[in-house]
Amino acid sequence: MLFLERPCVMNLERSERGERPSPRGLEMEPRVGGKMGKISVGFQRSSTSDDDSGCALEEYAWVPPGVRPEQVQMYFSCLPEEKVPYVNSPGEKHRIRQLLYQLPPHDNEVRYCHSLTEEEKRELHMFSAQRKREALGRGTPKILPRALQHTRCENCGGGINGGEMAIFASRAGPSPCWHPACFVCATCQELLVDLIYFYQNGKILCGRHHAELLKPRCSSCDEIIFSDECTEAEGRHWHMKHFACFECETMLGGQRYIMKDGRPYCCGCFESLYAEYCEACGENIGVDHAQMTYEGVHWHATDQCFCCAQCKTSLLGCPFLPKQGRIYCSKGL
Ligand SMILES: [Zn+2]
Ligand SMILES: [Zn+2]
Ligand SMILES: [Zn+2]
Ligand SMILES: [Zn+2]
Ligand SMILES: [Zn+2]
Numbered sequence: 001m002l003f004l005e006r007p008c009v010m011n012l013e014r015s016e017r018g019e020r021p022s023p024r025g026l027e028m029e030p031r032v033g034g035k036m037g038k039i040s041v042g043f044q045r046s047s048t049s050d051d052d053s054g055c056a057l058e059e060y061a062w063v064p065p066g067v068r069p070e071q072v073q074m075y076f077s078c079l080p081e082e083k084v085p086y087v088n089s090p091g092e093k094h095r096i097r098q099l100l101y102q103l104p105p106h107d108n109e110v111r112y113c114h115s116l117t118e119e120e121k122r123e124l125h126m127f128s129a130q131r132k133r134e135a136l137g138r139g140t141p142k143i144l145p146r147a148l149q150h151t152r153c154e155n156c157g158g159g160i161n162g163g164e165m166a167i168f169a170s171r172a173g174p175s176p177c178w179h180p181a182c183f184v185c186a187t188c189q190e191l192l193v194d195l196i197y198f199y200q201n202g203k204i205l206c207g208r209h210h211a212e213l214l215k216p217r218c219s220s221c222d223e224i225i226f227s228d229e230c231t232e233a234e235g236r237h238w239h240m241k242h243f244a245c246f247e248c249e250t251m252l253g254g255q256r257y258i259m260k261d262g263r264p265y266c267c268g269c270f271e272s273l274y275a276e277y278c279e280a281c282g283e284n285i286g287v288d289h290a291q292m293t294y295e296g297v298h299w300h301a302t303d304q305c306f307c308c309a310q311c312k313t314s315l316l317g318c319p320f321l322p323k324q325g326r327i328y329c330s331k332g333l
């Protein structure tokens with residue numbers, strides 16, 4: 001078994017700034033169909049050199065376990081080319097990115113988390129164990145019997161013919177199945193990496209989005225929030241201690257802040273970064289000041305600034321006529 005010592009992870013889609021160890025060899029032990037299955041997740045490449053089928057499975061960084069070589073080829077031929085994990089291909093990089101994104105190591109193991117209290121460590125253990133026990137599974141690619149008709153994909157509703165490949169998920173029961181390319185997370189719509197899914201309320205989800213159904217995730221450090229106290233703004237959550245200005249990192253708990261693009265800023269940073277200037281008087285429009293905006297032009301929302309360019313009548317609350325970046329009362333033209 002080969003380990004990638006340095007998985008090449010680029011553009012890791014995560015809001016946290018620190019670095020984490022890679023989840024090499026992270027193991028999950030779900031109970032699937034009454035038997036104790038074992039799903040190992042990691043960066044080990046498949047090693048199939050003792051396979052005598054003549055199919056070159058070595059060209060893949062991962063193959064579905066327990067599937068015959070010709071079916072492996074059939075499975076991958078159903079996926080978009082750029083997501084097939086050929087060794088040293090964009091598809092392999094995509095897979096590694098998705099492993100870290102869909103199955104965050106810090107959702108499972110205390111050693112990948114920063115500064116948990118003893119109580120939070122216990123909660124993470126329980127949270128992780130319960131999710132594995134109750135929701136985790138791995139999709140199984142199978143070829144539908146030739147005689148089978150009228151099989152529908154759970155995701156797109158389209159037909160899957162006898163003789164074609166479908167993915168089954170034992171947590172969802174024996175009959176629901178998916179086109180291989182339709183076996184995606186209900187939240188992020190990404191192909192479920194290595195066919196690993198979590199099943200909840202009739203949906204299949206990636207690990208990240210399953211965890212977020214149950215607990216909030218901190219937008220700053222990306223860890224699950226176990227504390228009862230957290231900050232919420234625009235549908236996002238933060239640990240109290242991580243709710244800080246995106247620019248200067250000043251703690252914003254109990255402070256005034258402004259959200260922009262899902263990130264909080266202190267008023268000072270926001271004004272210096274995103275200040276807008278009044279078209280009439282040329283002065284900066286402070287965050288505390290009401291403003292008028294029309295087609296990308298801004299004014300102080302005052303009688304002096306938001307007024308007719310010709311007769312200076314206030315246009316606050318009045319209809320106005322825009323012309324070449326200026327505004328006029330209806331009498332003026
Ligand atoms: Zn489908
Ligand atoms: Zn997802
Ligand atoms: Zn945090
Ligand atoms: Zn700031
Ligand atoms: Zn002004």
Ligand SMILES: [Zn+2]
Binds near residue numbers: 313328331
């Ligand atoms: Zn006028």
